[in-house]
Amino acid sequence: MNDAAVDAPAAAAGRRLTLNLGPQHPSTHGVLRLVVEIEGEFIRKAEPDIGFLHTGIEKQCEALTWQQAVTLTDRVDYLANLSNNLCYALAVEKLLGLEIPPKAQWMRVLLAELTRINSHLVWLGTQALDIGAMSVFLYCFREREDILRIFEMFSGQRMMTSYIRIGGLALEPPRGWDRAVAKFIRGFPAKVQEYEDLLTRNPIWLRRTQGIGCLPLADLIDLGVTGPVLRASGLAWDIRKTEPYSSYEKFDFIVPTRTEGDVYARYLVRLEEMRQSARIVEQALAGMPEGPYQADAPKVVLPDREKMKTQMEALIYHFKIVTEGFQVPAGEVYQAVESPRGELGYYVVSDGTSKPYRVFMRTPSFANLQALPMMIENRLLADTIAAMGSLDFVLGDVDR
């Protein structure tokens, strides 16, 4: 921390102005309150005040059955709902010791990568909007709309999909899903190029983003910052590579990194990640295995209607799962995935009943937001907006 900001002489303190950015402020992307002390246009002290979107999701999970809690995970990080679904499902499946069929695994990868593209599109749009480039925002939302339509096709919901469930997927993938995804992926790289044309070499954009919001790599690691922000500072830390899950090890992609660590580097890293995600989706589409989309675990997964009507055993399982849920063996487990924002971890504790004993979420937004004051202190007020946008936090993810 910069001590000059804290121990400034009283005379200087008199000239300081305390300014509230938020909680209802256009730049905070939700309800973050940032209390800043400014001298002229310079920020001397910044203090994020969180909690305005606290909904007690972690506690609420304890009141629902294991499968029902999936619907809450959508609402944690509402821009990357499928990543949250996936992380929770993987954690509980680890406790249950379930074997997930390859088709479900590949489908999960495909959806998680579409989610990453979706989230990065929202980030790019809002970041550009913050810096004043209004049109990029609407171009990004055009593509996002296509992705949301694909999600709706799969699950009937645009955002709160709850499509990845414990034991596999919620529904059989709909007819024609592969064509819809292929159509989107084929046109997508050209769209990324379009954003690049508008921004990458735009002198105003360069001046607004280069050299802004830098922190040394060591500080970022100390603060637990992960995701594109960390990778833009030079560390190729990506859970998909370091601890592969859901058969990510079978996909060919690179983890883009930069060394500058400024807002511009984060921008480039995220753009490249979108391209890589599109590659992963293509591979998943080309090599999608045949087979069931849910695990062969009658005690966890609902039987299909046909079996339920003809087989006594299936009917009993159906009744048991619907009325009291399934029991998960006592134990605790930590599962991490690479969400669009960084390392997303679910620490799940079971006491052997049909409801979670504790679900703790290690959310990337919370850790990343901690780095904000260090990034903006003694910089210009306008840089705050750029730095804040580049961290790409979602307040639902911060507050849970």
Add this chain to the structure above:
Amino acid sequence: MNFFVLSLLKAAIVISVLMVSLLYLQWVERKVIAHIQLRMGPYRVGPHGLLQPFADVLKLLTKEGFIPSHVNLFFYLLAPFLAVSLALISIVVVPFGPEVELFGVRTTMQLTDLNIGILFVLAISSLSVYAVTFAGWASNNKYSLLGGLRSAAQMISYELPLALSLGAPLLVAGSLSLREIVLAQQGTILGILPNWMIFQLPAPQLVGFLVFLIAAFAETNRIPFDLPEAENELVAGFHTEYSSLKFASFFMAEYANMITMTAITTTVFLGGWLPPFPETLGSNWAPAVIFALLGALAVYYSRQAPRPKDRRTLPWVGLALFAVAAIFLIPAAHPLLVPPFWFLAKAGFLMFVFIWVRGTLPRFRYDQLMQFAWKFMFPVALVNLFATALLVALFPR
């Protein structure tokens, strides 16, 4: 005819045209930006949202005129009044056409031909800093104060390149009267290029034109220089605490400033009401051709418009355009209609550039904006002024 009656009549015409174009400039901006951004823009109120401006005005009129308790009342109320009146006043010296004879009366198509026209415009535009500063200070709000300070600094800084870039054409034209500046741009160069200030020998003012245009963006607080109202940092900048008609005044002032700036640019650099090619090549008939072509385009497009509503309405638009073209075919109406047509066409194109830039560029940062003004625009304008002075001295007319 009595001088006063004539002046009042002209003022009435100018103010009504100005007010309508103020209203519709906003509509055009929303439509253009919308189409840049894959949207449709206003579409509900009236055909293609044509009545939207009136709905907006009505809404703002009927809003509660809330005055916060912590403001300095006098300056708080003075600011929007100053902003809008200063923005509207510059239009009096802008010439829309040459001297015409109508019903036996000779008059200029201009409210008043001040012999210091340009100085008047510069003086007025300097004064408009006060409106913003008063608003920012009197609102007694942190965001307003920061916004007001930012704009005061910005407008004063950009005043310099603005004035310097205007200095060069004055040297070439040898007059401060806007009408005489236009008259100095008559004729052609080598028979092809119009003798406009941006091309005129011995010192083409292309650089001066660009500097003036950029400074005009800053003076009117438009993107990429819209820091005073950078909403992501300062909520709404200096007009955060203003509502209802007081807010509308600031809004109107912004658009009126835009109109004034484009009008001055057209007059000084783009030959004002003069046609882009001489009358001998038939420039008097060009407006009729342009309107007829637009009408044909509308009718053609109506055959394949994707929306049924467009298929019904576009032929009528085409018909209206054909009617306008027919009016421009009357030779007797030429001296009265053609010069304002060229003037409005040029000014309209510049306004489109203003809107286009807004749809494309991000925003500067405060310190970068100042650097740009003092370290780039100011020297460039200065060098341009010296070079022009030298050339004019070496090659006198």
